[in-house]
Amino acid sequence: MTLTDRLTGADGRPGGPGIGPDAALDVFVEWAGERGFTLYPAQEEAVLALTEGAHVVLATPTGSGKSLVAVAAHALALATGRRSWYTAPIKALVSEKFFALVETFGAEHVGMLTGDAAVNPGAPVICATAEVLANHALRERDSSDVGLVVMDEFHFYGEPDRGWAWQAPLLLLPGAQMLLMSATLGDTHAIEEDLHARTGREVLAVTGTQRPVPLEYEWVLTPVHETLELLLREDKAPVYVVSFTQAAAVEQAQALASVEVVTAARKAALKEAVGGFRFGKGFGHTLRRLVLHGIGVHHAGMLPKYRRLVETLAQAGLLAVICGTDTLGVGINVPIRTVLLTSLTKYDGRRQRVLRAREFHQIAGRAGRAGFDTLGHVVVEAPEHVIENAKALAKAGEDPKRQRKVVRKKPPEGTLSYTEATYERLVGAPPEPLRPRMRVTHAMVLGVLDQWEGQQDALYTLVLDNHEDDERRARLLERAVQVVGSLLSAGVLEPDDGSSLKDWLPPEPEPEEPEAPAEQGADTPEAPSEGLGALGEALAAAGFAAPEEPTPEQPASSAGAAEGLRDTPADRPPLERFLRREGPRYAEGPFQVAMDLHEGFALNQPLSAFALAALELLDRESPDYALDVVSVIEATLDDPRPVLLAQQFEARGEAVAAMKADGLEYEERMEALEEVTWPRPLADLLDQALRTYRRSHPWVDPRDLSPKSVVREMFERAMTFGELVAHHKLARAEGVLLRYLTDAYRALRSTVPLSARTEELDDLVEWLGEVVRHTDSSLLDEWEALTHPTQTAEDEVRPTPEGRALSANPRALRVMVRQSMFRRVELLALGRYEALAALDGGLSAAQWQDAAAGYLAEYGEVGAGPDARGPALFHVEQRDGTWAVTQILQDPEGDHDWRITAELDLAATDEAGEPALVVTGLAPTGGGG
Structure with missing residues (x-):
């Protein structure tokens, strides 16, 4: 019987007659007691406050049972007929809580929304990433669909890029009851006061430093391998070894591979637990060898399925050591007895710095889990030079003369060091106060304005009635004026209250008088090329004015772009007055989405609006149109640096070889090499287009444009995910590559409007989606396992779920096969017969x-x-269990007589996770093969 069954009223539904908050509390306490849970005082205080309708800020240590309080909150919502939401910062944690809540409340009562997957979205209990709820609040702005919210890991409120998603629901859902949870919140008085003032509900902060499992801290002067050996001998495993680079984490794990960290019996159990889990090529082989030795690896550069495997094996108590970065510090319920920090400094993307108190306690708090341990251990390694100095002094003994002769080592030049005093300060320091991080983006504004009602009030709340100080609010107001203006200029939005664009946008500047012609013989500037003129015309046709261009190196002052944000209301531009709620008040409107946008359309990148305009410049009749659309979108995405650097390394290697063949001297080669970078398709076109675009959008930062070719290279070269990883030696950055491909897939689906889509582009997007899905298994398969009536409990929790069969998506598979066949055409054109033979073995190199x-x-x-790649030259005949595939060759005469034939085995394709294609011949039509 689930907890939901116990909350069912006389009418057979949760929250029916006879069920209310007090009765629900009694049911919950009884249910918890049956499972061996006795509420700690902090838990009891929080649950009682929730029962009385108050908001609760739950800031108790890791392992103090915050998850049980969350279950109580969901039960109370069910009992009172309200829909409850659980939010977390990462999908892995959302997934973990989803399955836990399914077990507690029943599969039919729990749903999940992560942005990638929607499972039972109409359920009364929803698990979601924080951004999903935030975007729901932007669009709906009605608390009736959100009765109670559990925000886990609430310290993400202070994250610069993502904190807005934790703040927006507090601003836009005043009718919802909030449970804000984290072990490292710091001072939350300002948040509590605002929440009370905004909603009228009481707010209770439940804090405490007493852990159910106390922590023991230790500063050690032994190298990591010696410390680990001692910890294993003292039965302090499982140990999480924290490094602050991904490479260091992997190297630390590999260094342990020769050490027996688990027994033979444990190794046998690991082999059984891993079962048929599909390890890919590259890092997958390394990880398999390590986990079978009882050693895990966990960092953000890994594929999510590998991280989840490590988490699952650790939860089963099978791993003795996990080497990773601080990624395990975010919410995942993994029983760790000891945390070993190899350093107290980290590189944060800008500089090397000492850990903040919040970061230190977030990592240290993973040690010692209730129900597993009675004591947790946090061990901090001294810097290497300090350890070596300590060893040298110990070797000198007690003799003062010998001690004075010891030459003490200094930290390596240019590195940031730390001392035992640093360690002691962090142990005793409370987490720093959270700073609000509201932001304004095109996607947020489009989400708000997608609804006709309450546009002005919602934008006012987000921009000027938030948790920020006055200075930050002024900057947000400037940004909001820019964003709404750019959406109006781009034609994404239009006024729908009888006004016109001229009523909202500043007038276009008067064109400058042309300069007098230069004297005969004087140097005259070169006239603009036709290409740039065509760009200007195309952009103008798309609705973009072209006044004087700002300098491309730095974005123009946003204040200037927003007409200065005047002090006097009468002097302020119309959009600023609208956002300030000065002048006319709008209960509805005044804007509506103007373009024919498909479901899920969004502008999620800083240059998304520019990309929308740049698509107008492409030739739909070009055979490269679909790939050019990909290049426009890729240019607006964040750079996957390891991938681009690998491409640059390859390009420079090829350039050096070519320059050597041309006889260039070393100095000339090195100078020329500085100009060689990764592939940048459409770079000139997009650079010129952005300069034109910035004439009417001077606040746009040109540094956000970064042409690159990752998806395009993968598609053009018919590479699988594994082949791309192997080709560029990206085994340690598979997770980075997968995230980039996922972002590209989302951007292509959400940014490209229906008017710019073609069948070939849709095929490409479908192919990319299948690459992403097949590289890492979908949560939907596990949902099916949970709800399938014949599935056993053991099957449900095996860490070996595989994605759906590749043949289940024939459209994407057809694209993959077409690309594989064209790859053979390219190799044939180059005369690379050995490479052709190596692809499948159907024909030998000699054949x-x-x-x-x-x-x-x-x-x-x-x-x-491009013409040779066209779909007209590719044919598939589907047979029972196989496809007969034909690729017609493009010959100079256009006869199209010759063809490459092949057979695709569908069963082998599903087993391999990539097309199992075997060439059967190369011959003219009617010539066999």
């Missing part, structure tokens, strides 16, 4: 060469340009 000789004797060359 390829003999067959190609007949074609070359007739036509001389194999076409491999």
